[in-house]
Structure formats: structure tokens, C-alpha cells
Amino acid sequence: MASTASFIAQFNHRNIKILQSMGYEVHVAANFTHYGTLSAKSNEQFMAWLASKKVVVHNIPVERGLGKFHQNVAVLFFLNRLMKENQFKIVHVHTPIASVLGRLAALKNHVSVVYTAHGFHFSKTSAWINWLIFPIEWLFSFCTSELLLINQEDFLLAKRWLHAKNTQYVPGVGINFRLLDQYNLSDHLSAKQELLATYHLPEKSRILISVGELSKRKNHRIVIEALAMLDLPDIHFVIAGRGSQKKNLTDLAKHLGIENQIHFLNYTKNIRHLHLAADLAVLPSLREGLSRAGLEAIRDGVYLLGADIRGIKDYILNEEIGRVFDPLDAKALSILIKNNIQRPRQNLTNTTVQRLMMFDRAAVDKQMREIYQSIGE
Missing domain, CATH: 3.40.50.2000 (Glycogen Phosphorylase B;)
Structure with missing residues (x-):
């Protein structure tokens, strides 16, 4: 079956397992050099786990914030080349800048995109300046196959104003x-x-x-x-x-x-x-x-x-x-x-x-499997 690439914002081992159980070859593209607030030991353990599961790892200098312009351009070129070489069927993006770069490359290469928004930076309680990001999310929603929102406020906003092919509420990554x-x-x-x-x-x-x-x-x-x-x-x-x-x-x-x-x-x-x-x-x-x-x-x-x-x-x-x-x-x-x-x-x-129990990992995993299946079909 065709392979799939994924940016991991919050390292969700279970999404990787779901995709592999469906027959996909999984690639993970993320910044494993500057890994935010994780400990070095946790980062090493995750990389070891990926290796043990035969996941293809791509270490890219994408950042959680806006990043640097030249860095983002380099990442965009890398992703474009990666998608050309591998003919991915699904790209799953998470963090804001990664979602923009990933969707740009996916659009050029005609790849279906799942975007999990881990909380829009704009909300009812955020500063007005945060709403300057809204036009970017609005624009890129047109090239999003599945837009997944993890809280009700974002979900209602996305349903009303954004234009993804399909918009769903998925209550987080799930816990036990x-x-x-x-x-x-x-x-x-x-x-x-x-x-x-x-x-x-x-x-x-x-x-x-x-x-x-x-x-x-x-x-x-x-x-x-x-x-x-x-x-x-x-x-x-x-x-x-x-x-x-x-x-x-x-x-x-x-x-x-x-x-x-x-x-x-x-x-x-x-x-x-x-x-x-x-x-x-x-x-x-x-x-x-x-x-x-x-x-x-x-x-x-x-x-x-x-x-x-x-x-x-x-x-x-x-x-x-x-x-x-x-x-x-x-x-x-x-x-x-x-x-x-x-x-x-x-x-x-x-x-x-x-x-x-809607927040239980079994319920979330079931929903994610159905989302991946719908794109695969």
C-alpha cells in the first residue's frame, strides 16, 4: 500500500500503530534536534521506538513558532522533494508552521492532508493580534481534506468559517x-x-x-x-x-x-x-x-x-x-x-x-482509524 508521512507535534505512538496496522509504510518528519520542552532522554526513547517499529525518520528544522524565513523555505523544498520521491497517500500535519509547509507541499504533489489543529492561536479569550493568523488558516483550509479540532470552541469556529473538505471534532489524543x-x-x-x-x-x-x-x-x-x-x-x-x-x-x-x-x-x-x-x-x-x-x-x-x-x-x-x-x-x-x-x-x-469516556484513547483511536480509512478509500 502507498506510504504516508506524518508530522508529530505531540508524539502519538498510537496513530503510527493504526496506520501500520492498515498496511501503510509510515514516515515521520519532525525536528528531533530541537525538541522543545521534552527531555533529551524522552526524545531519544521516541527515536528508538520509531526505529524498532521500522518507521522512516526525517529530521527537519521545522519549529513550533513561526520559525525563520530561510529555514522554512529549506523545509518546504525538502518536503516537496520527499513527496515526489515517495508518492505518499496521506500527510498528517499538526503544528501551525508545519501545517502550512506540509499543506503547500501536499497541494503541489496532489496528496490528501489531515490537519489536527492542537488549539488555534486565536480564540474568544486571545489577544486581537492572534487573530492575524486567522486569514492563513482560512486560506489553507481550502487544501485540507480532513480538519480535526480537539475542543468545541475551535470546532464550531471551523465549521462556520473554514473550508476543509471535512471538519470533525476529535477530543485530543486520548488517555487511558x-x-x-x-x-x-x-x-x-x-x-x-x-x-x-x-x-x-x-x-x-x-x-x-x-x-x-x-x-x-x-x-x-x-x-x-x-x-x-x-x-x-x-x-x-x-x-x-x-x-x-x-x-x-x-x-x-x-x-x-x-x-x-x-x-x-x-x-x-x-x-x-x-x-x-x-x-x-x-x-x-x-x-x-x-x-x-x-x-x-x-x-x-x-x-x-x-x-x-x-x-x-x-x-x-x-x-x-x-x-x-x-x-x-x-x-x-x-x-x-x-x-x-x-x-x-x-x-x-x-x-x-x-x-x-469520549476522551478515552480507545474511542479516539477508533475515530482516527475511520478518518484514515475514509481518505484511503
Whole structure:
């Protein structure tokens, strides 16, 4: 069968497996030299996994941002040559600049394009300048076979204004919600004791967890400001992530006199263990596509305080799961933290679990298989 190339924005092993199970030869074109907020070890592990699955890898200097003009031109020429040589049947693009370059090359070579938009940069809550990107998305939608949106706000916007051949809502990359059945209260207590010992914290400490890179977009500073308003030294904020804002966040905590309550965990893959240890999770982002961190917190039994933005409020379906807040309002967040930090862990009702199963990886994988099949046919 004809081969297919894919840009991987969020390394989704399962899409590769789906395509291979359908008989496709899979190529992955991505930047494996500058891999963003991943750790070097995770990048190496992914490349090793690709090699073990006999995936053809193309290391290209495409960037997550706008990139440099000469660099983008070089990538475009490379992709054009790649598509000529391999006669691909499907190209699946993800990140904004990769989606533009990939669709240009695919248009020239008459290749069907699947584009997963991991959250448009323009939204109801974004700055007006972000809407300057809208005409680009509008133009390139005309050469998109399948446009996949991962949150409801983007989906409704795309259905109304964009012109892809087919537009579908696909709720993210999917997570394993079956793990909900494998959680119990003793898991929380043992994981919390281990975390308290790691940071040498008093036994009565309360743990607030946030998972996400240390960037302005992830907005961790609002949580630090909220904690400073509370004057409750037994609450400790653990941030799992790496990024350029670490020094600024550290300086802010010192300035507010709560540096002993803020703990940076750097990059970690053991997110489930962190969630099991937590008394409360917070996701204060200013912009998201569909935040996987929040879904994983819910799956692991943590009550979630999430920013009232698209990509987070999509799955805080009711107050049984969590609460939403204005990500610019530290006072409102401080009240929510105070009112919920001692909330006992409770299992979700069957009705709520069933509603969350749309985000389960099995449901997402089934939908992706059907999308690939429709293009193949």
C-alpha cells in the first residue's frame, strides 16, 4: 500500500500503530534536534521506538513558532522533494508552521492532508493580534481534506468559517480512562507520604499539583500569587515541568515570602504518581488546545481547578469533577484553593465517568482509524 508521512507535534505512538496496522509504510518528519520542552532522554526513547517499529525518520528544522524565513523555505523544498520521491497517500500535519509547509507541499504533489489543529492561536479569550493568523488558516483550509479540532470552541469556529473538505471534532489524543478503576484511597495515602518525604514536608501538609511547562502561557504565577494571599503555610505547590520562566517564578515566590511552599520538579514522566499524591490539582493556563494534564488529573482521582478557557472547560463537566476560574483573577483562585484543598477524595459517579469516556484513547483511536480509512478509500 502507498506510504504516508506524518508530522508529530505531540508524539502519538498510537496513530503510527493504526496506520501500520492498515498496511501503510509510515514516515515521520519532525525536528528531533530541537525538541522543545521534552527531555533529551524522552526524545531519544521516541527515536528508538520509531526505529524498532521500522518507521522512516526525517529530521527537519521545522519549529513550533513561526520559525525563520530561510529555514522554512529549506523545509518546504525538502518536503516537496520527499513527496515526489515517495508518492505518499496521506500527510498528517499538526503544528501551525508545519501545517502550512506540509499543506503547500501536499497541494503541489496532489496528496490528501489531515490537519489536527492542537488549539488555534486565536480564540474568544486571545489577544486581537492572534487573530492575524486567522486569514492563513482560512486560506489553507481550502487544501485540507480532513480538519480535526480537539475542543468545541475551535470546532464550531471551523465549521462556520473554514473550508476543509471535512471538519470533525476529535477530543485530543486520548488517555487511558480505564485507569480510573485501578485507583483507591490507599494509593493516594502512600503516594502522598512518599512525596512528603521527598521534600521533607510536615505530615499535615496539603499538596497542590500543576503539570505544565514553565512558560507565560501556562500561567503558574497566578497560583503563586493566590497562595500568597492565603497565608496558609501548610499548602505546598508542586510544579512538574521545565521552561524559561523558572527564575521568574522563583523570584516571585521569594518576593511574596512563600518560597518554602513552591517546589519545582522539572520534567517527569511519572505524572500518575504525582496526581495520586495530590490533594488538589490546578491548571491555570491562558491558552490550551485540549490540555492532557487536566484529563490525567481527573483520571487519577484529583479534584481539578481549571482556567475557564477552551480546552479545559471542555472536560470540567460539573462540580463533581472540578471548578473553573478566571485565569487572571488570583483572588478568586485563592478562595477556590482554600475551599477545596481539604476536599476528601471521592469516586466519580457512573454518569460522569460515561460522559468522560469520549476522551478515552480507545474511542479516539477508533475515530482516527475511520478518518484514515475514509481518505484511503
